[in-house]
Amino acid sequence: MKKFARKLGVLNDVIAKGVMAMGMTIIAFSVLALTGGAVTRYVTGLGFDWIMDLPPVLMPWLVFMLAGVLLRSNAHITVDFMPRYLSDTGKKYLSLFVHGVVLVMAIVFLIAGIDAVILFRELGQVIELEFDLPYWYVYLSFPVGFGILALFAIELLLIDLMALRPSGKMKKAVSPE
Amino acid sequence: MTVVAIAASMLLLFMAVPIFLVFGAGSAGAAILDLGLPWSTLIQVSYAAVTKPVLIAIPLFIFSGLAMLRGGIASRLVHMTTTMVGHWPGGLAIGMVLAMGFFAAFCGSILAAITAVGTIMMPKMIEQGYPAPFVIVLAASAALLEALIPPSNAAIVFSALTSVPVSKTFAAGIFPGLVLMVFLMVLAVWRCRHIRMATKATRQEVWKSVLAALPGLVTPVIIFGGIYGGLLTPSETAAVSGVWAVFVGFVIHRELTFEGLLSTFRQTAIATTVIFSIIAMAMFLSVILTYTRTPQEIISYFTEFGVTPMMFWLMLAVICLILGTFIEIVPLFYLTVPIFAAIALSFDIDILHLFVVFTAFAGIGMITPPVCVGVYTAAGVVNVSPEKAFREVPAFVVMGIVYGALMVMVPAVSTWLPKNLF
Numbered sequence: 333m334k335k336f337a338r339k340l341g342v343l344n345d346v347i348a349k350g351v352m353a354m355g356m357t358i359i360a361f362s363v364l365a366l367t368g369g370a371v372t373r374y375v376t377g378l379g380f381d382w383i384m385d386l387p388p389v390l391m392p393w394l395v396f397m398l399a400g401v402l403l404r405s406n407a408h409i410t411v412d413f414m415p416r417y418l419s420d421t422g423k424k425y426l427s428l429f430v431h432g433v434v435l436v437m438a439i440v441f442l443i444a445g446i447d448a449v450i451l452f453r454e455l456g457q458v459i460e461l462e463f464d465l466p467y468w469y470v471y472l473s474f475p476v477g478f479g480i481l482a483l484f485a486i487e488l489l490l491i492d493l494m495a496l497r498p499s500g501k502m503k504k505a506v507s508p509e
Numbered sequence: 510m511t512v513v514a515i516a517a518s519m520l521l522l523f524m525a526v527p528i529f530l531v532f533g534a535g536s537a538g539a540a541i542l543d544l545g546l547p548w549s550t551l552i553q554v555s556y557a558a559v560t561k562p563v564l565i566a567i568p569l570f571i572f573s574g575l576a577m578l579r580g581g582i583a584s585r586l587v588h589m590t591t592t593m594v595g596h597w598p599g600g601l602a603i604g605m606v607l608a609m610g611f612f613a614a615f616c617g618s619i620l621a622a623i624t625a626v627g628t629i630m631m632p633k634m635i636e637q638g639y640p641a642p643f644v645i646v647l648a649a650s651a652a653l654l655e656a657l658i659p660p661s662n663a664a665i666v667f668s669a670l671t672s673v674p675v676s677k678t679f680a681a682g683i684f685p686g687l688v689l690m691v692f693l694m695v696l697a698v699w700r701c702r703h704i705r706m707a708t709k710a711t712r713q714e715v716w717k718s719v720l721a722a723l724p725g726l727v728t729p730v731i732i733f734g735g736i737y738g739g740l741l742t743p744s745e746t747a748a749v750s751g752v753w754a755v756f757v758g759f760v761i762h763r764e765l766t767f768e769g770l771l772s773t774f775r776q777t778a779i780a781t782t783v784i785f786s787i788i789a790m791a792m793f794l795s796v797i798l799t800y801t802r803t804p805q806e807i808i809s810y811f812t813e814f815g816v817t818p819m820m821f822w823l824m825l826a827v828i829c830l831i832l833g834t835f836i837e838i839v840p841l842f843y844l845t846v847p848i849f850a851a852i853a854l855s856f857d858i859d860i861l862h863l864f865v866v867f868t869a870f871a872g873i874g875m876i877t878p879p880v881c882v883g884v885y886t887a888a889g890v891v892n893v894s895p896e897k898a899f900r901e902v903p904a905f906v907v908m909g910i911v912y913g914a915l916m917v918m919v920p921a922v923s924t925w926l927p928k929n930l931f
Contacts, residue, residue, distance in 0.1 A: 363569060366745050369745070402779060411522050416879065437533065
């Protein structure tokens with residue numbers, strides 16, 4: 333289990349770096365696209381609508397992809413009410429439960445997302461920007477994002493299980509910083 | 510089944526499952542098992558929420574705020590306010606409120622403001638003899654200012670939910686934000702009247718600090734001039750202010766490094782994901798509300814029992830205070846605004862008045878334990894246990910309730926400016 337957890341950790345490190353780079357690129361593109369769009373509108377009298385329409389459409393590729401990375405770094409908003417009243421062992425069991433719940437949900441959303449992407453691909457609907465962008469290109473971020481979330485949840489579950497062993501120690505979560 | 514889903518969601522919420530998944534699991538469970546809706550509908554709605562053009566302003570304002578923090582704009586702003594009022598009784602506390610107010614007008618991120626202003630001011634205040642718990646809660650109460658003074662993320666989310674133009678929601682928050690600053694300053698002076706800095710800054714020092722802060726002070730001109738001059742959309746304004754902050758940080762102050770810029774992008778991506786993941790999943794709930802006609806049923810229930818607008822405000826205040834204690838302001842908006850907005854309209858209440866009152870009461874919840882991110886963040890800045898700060902919370906809660914009641918009684922504070930501006 334230790335070996336598998338280590339290998340999965342290495343894979344997840346690579347994924348985390350990749351999706352973080354993608355998220356940062358989307359933010360940088362959004363800042364430049366909207367500023368550039370506004371400036372060119374005033375300078376040339378023409379706006380590049382498609383550039384300005386693109387940032388909102390890219391948001392799902394930022395949000396769903398990074399959801400797993402944030403789970404790993406414990407950056408999501410949670411109501412940490414119960415952990416305050418638990419012993420260290422209780423906290424470990426709670427962490428195991430939470431990551432188990434996250435894994436189940438991630439798998440459910442992954443399957444639902446795949447079904448939805450297949451459906452929308454068959455329907456052939458497009459987002460009408462200056463160019464036609466198939467909806468499923470955007471919807472694809474849902475199953476991919478929840479697939480990544482599932483991978484991170486498995487890694488955290490393994491860490492929780494190892495921490496529950498008699499001599500186990502909880503590995504500190506990796507910060508996206 | 511809906512009741513079971515709600516109960517299970519509450520349980521998961523208190524067991525520290527991430528809020529976005531609690532929303533997703535509870536709402537999707539009820540929608541699919543009870544209403545028989547297909548996944549594709551839920552996913553469609555979720556995407557429609559995340560890709561709303563108005564919401565792109567949120568990451569861009571967060572980026573702008575973080576770039577100002579790293580580029581030295583925030584530190585110069587804090588220096589300016591402390592130079593101006595530091596020698597007054599409770600002067601540094603007043604300076605912090607003013608700096609928070611200024612910073613609120615630059616960016617929409619609560620935690621960025623606490624970090625930006627708090628990191629510089631809080632250690633200085635504690636060193637000067639201000640009680641650490643008071644300083645922490647005062648910094649955390651910036652949550653209220655940030656939510657009201659434009660450009661605020663809360664206003665953008667409210668606009669996305671109610672289809673009110675962002676420019677109007679921004680305008681609605683200006684006077685209530687200024688009134689709140691006065692409330693906070695009065696409380697600060699009353700609590701710390703015996704503390705003041707020994708030396709008063711000379712007129713030359715004051716001017717020097719103003720000149721140093723000047724590039725940063727251009728930002729509100731870009732934001733408000735851009736939006737209300739009809740030159741830019743709120744999203745463009747956010748992007749332009751971000752580029753301006755980067756320019757000032759790199760070229761004028763020369764404090765922003767390439768690594769700092771990359772870190773700003775990284776932190777923006779993280780903060781955006783935290784907010785947008787909740788928005789994406791919370792929209793499942795709105796589907797249930799629409800299909801079950803819950804808002805309409807509540808309205809007819811209210812009409813049947815002769816509920817008056819004042820009783821509605823009272824209920825709203827209590828619900829916001831209780832829920833705000835456990836849930837952050839963005840999920841709280843998604844959880845309750847669709848219902849509150851429908852009821853407010855049935856009472857002929859201005860929707861912008863609702864925004865201000867709702868934010869005022871929900872904001873109080875953000876400084877009340879057990880869930881008070883603002884207090885935890887501020888306490889982390891000065892390495893003090895948050896529990897120690899809790900004893901200062903009641904005074905701020907009382908002030909917040911008086912402030913909220915004032916906002917209920919005087920709707921013109923919220924509605925006068927948007928009505929006269931447009």
